[in-house]
């Protein structure tokens with residue numbers, strides 16, 4: 065599996081495994097460990113978490129599995145996120161969901177993530193959503209402290225516009241390493257709003273969340289022209305299913321997009337890996353773009 069270099073001493077696997085839905089998969093700790101090991105065998109060494117996934121439970125489920133074979137930690141890269149505070153048992157009395165990128169919250173949430181994951185370092189910490197009340201100086205202070213303590217190796221953002229990303233970058237003594245965005249043949253806006261371009265300009269690889277539109281690609285009626293086109297192109301390039309074509313469409317982009325696979329089913333994870341061998345022509349790429357937008361290029 066191809067690797068994408070983020071810094072001199074940190075690389076991610078081209079395909080990343082996402083753990084947002086881990087709690088829904090109803091796996092025993094041994095089955096969770098088995099899934100992690102199968103990913104590693106396929107060359108998927110990078111795992112995407114967030115403190116809030118599964119109502120603050122997914123990091124712990126992963127950590128519980130990892131504890132069965134702690135030596136695997138050195139073979140993987142762990143990404144997690146901070147900056148959202150959800151209501152519920154975890155925050156009794158909190159009236160609504162809100163964002164919190166204060167230094168205090170970032171430090172607290174990283175300590176909790178480390179404990180839940182059962183690790184003493186996080187490879188990449190992302191600010192999950194742009195916080196309108198973000199004080200970039202305060203975030204920078206938190207990041208510098210986390211880096212100096214060895215708790216976090218590198219930092220990035222998620223769902224940030226180019227201006228929001230640049231604002232935070234302007235206060236940091238080191239480079240952000242990625243922006244994790246919703247990117248797929250269904251969700252095209254970040255290809256057009258400068259988000260992908262800014263990362264490309266800075267030679268910063270991007271992560272694509274919901275690369276299959278969260279499963280909508282397979283069922284939404286209005287996506288049937290896109291589905292048909294993915295099937296047609298799939299036949300031309302030897303793909304087994306449309307998911308492979310959707311991943312291949314993202315992989316063709318020169319900005320070095322790393323799709324995050326959201327399924328816990330090994331055969332679907334294998335499809336993502338197979339997609340790295342597929343090659344779309346420029347014409348096929350534009351055919352898929354056209355089927356998604358419903359119109360030709362101008």
Ligand SMILES: NC(=O)c1ccc[n+]([C@@H]2O[C@H](COP(=O)([O-])OP(=O)(O)OC[C@H]3O[C@@H](n4cnc5c(N)ncnc54)[C@H](OP(=O)(O)O)[C@@H]3O)[C@@H](O)[C@H]2O)c1
Nearest residue numbers: 082083084112222273274275276277278279282324326327
């Ligand atoms: N930064 C952010 O704000 C953000 C937001 C959302 C997600 N994420 C990250 O991105 C990761 C991936 O997101 P995602 O889970 O939405 O990814 P996705 O791959 O677009 O969607 C996964 C969903 O599609 C279904 N699916 C996959 N292949 C299928 C097939 N061949 N036929 C029918 N259904 C199929 C899966 O069902 P099965 O489970 O049954 O396979 C699952 O429900 C998450 O785990 C998380 O790490 C980040």
